[in-house]
Amino acid sequence: MRRRKPNKDLSDLLAADIRAGVYSPGSWLKQIDLQRRYDASRSEIRKSLETLFTKRIIRYEPNRGYYVHREDGAATDEIRDIRIMLETSAAEVMVEKVQQDQINGLYTLAQRFVDQIRSDKIMEIYETNIAFHTALLATSGNASLVDLISELRLRTPPAPASQWSSYARIEKSGQEHFAMVDALADKDAARLKAVIRAHIAQSDN
Numbered sequence: 001m002r003r004r005k006p007n008k009d010l011s012d013l014l015a016a017d018i019r020a021g022v023y024s025p026g027s028w029l030k031q032i033d034l035q036r037r038y039d040a041s042r043s044e045i046r047k048s049l050e051t052l053f054t055k056r057i058i059r060y061e062p063n064r065g066y067y068v069h070r071e072d073g074a075a076t077d078e079i080r081d082i083r084i085m086l087e088t089s090a091a092e093v094m095v096e097k098v099q100q101d102q103i104n105g106l107y108t109l110a111q112r113f114v115d116q117i118r119s120d121k122i123m124e125i126y127e128t129n130i131a132f133h134t135a136l137l138a139t140s141g142n143a144s145l146v147d148l149i150s151e152l153r154l155r156t157p158p159a160p161a162s163q164w165s166s167y168a169r170i171e172k173s174g175q176e177h178f179a180m181v182d183a184l185a186d187k188d189a190a191r192l193k194a195v196i197r198a199h200i201a202q203s204d205n
Contacts, residue, residue, distance in 0.1 A: 010040055011048040015057055015122040018068055026070040029058060055126060076156045083152055084200050088193040090140045095187045098139040103185050106135055110177040117170055125170065132177055139184065169202065 014034070017023060034045045049066045052058045058066050109132040116125045130153075137146045176199040183192035 009048075009121070009123065010038060010044055011051040012122045012124075013038060014048055015052060015126075018052075018057060019122070023068045025068050027068050028064070029066045029068065031065075051123065055123065057126075079152050079156050080200060083149060084197055086145065086149065087137070087196050087200065090137065090142070090145060091192040091196060092189040093141070094136070094139045095184055095189045095192060097141045098184050102135065102139050103181060106132065106139075106181045106184070107178075109135060110174065110181055113177055114171075114174045117167070117174060129173070136180060136184075173199065 014029075023029065029049060031042060031045050031049070034040070034049075035042060038045070040048075049058065053060050053066060056069065058068055059070075060066050109128060113125060113128045113132060116128060134146060134150070137149055140146075176195055179195045180192060180199070183189075183195060
């Protein structure tokens with residue numbers, strides 16, 4: 001049985017376990033097993049599963065239940081490459097059009113992301129990460145690009161189920177967020193492109 005810390009949300013705990021590999025991709029999440037593991041009620045488990053399903057961290061199959069998102073490696077790699085091409089190409093427009101209030105807002109989101117890592121709030125980290133990247137792309141002034149990237153994200157397993165394989169990787173993502181905003185503030189398109197590329201590829205180089 002895994003005991004929850006005081007005020008620790010069950011969906012955060014389950015998301016952290018998925019990230020840690022306790023539940024491997026494709027494995028079924030049986031409510032009775034989850035109740036025992038987390039010492040939780042059926043309604044708490046159901047609510048947490050619904051939350052993770054909404055965030056696409058797990059999937060649902062009618063008459064069978066919930067299971068951990070199974071990644072299609074080839075498709076995921078292709079979509080990652082498309083995102084790199086699109087988002088690095090937008091860097092020059094972003095540095096040209098970005099406004100100071102947008103930079104300030106991005107710094108706020110970057111700091112919030114880091115603060116949430118320390119509090120171990122996986123689902124809040126997830127939400128802030130999406131908000132940061134949406135706001136970053138919005139500096140291009142191209143709403144269609146923002147929508148297109150959002151659609152591409154829906155076709156791949158999201159963090160924390162996939163790319164956030166460790167807290168070290170989450171922390172590096174936080175550092176990269178600040179590096180992207182710094183590049184924007186400095187009007188340095190080349191540096192912004194390099195950070196975006198490494199961030200999407202989840203490169204440790």
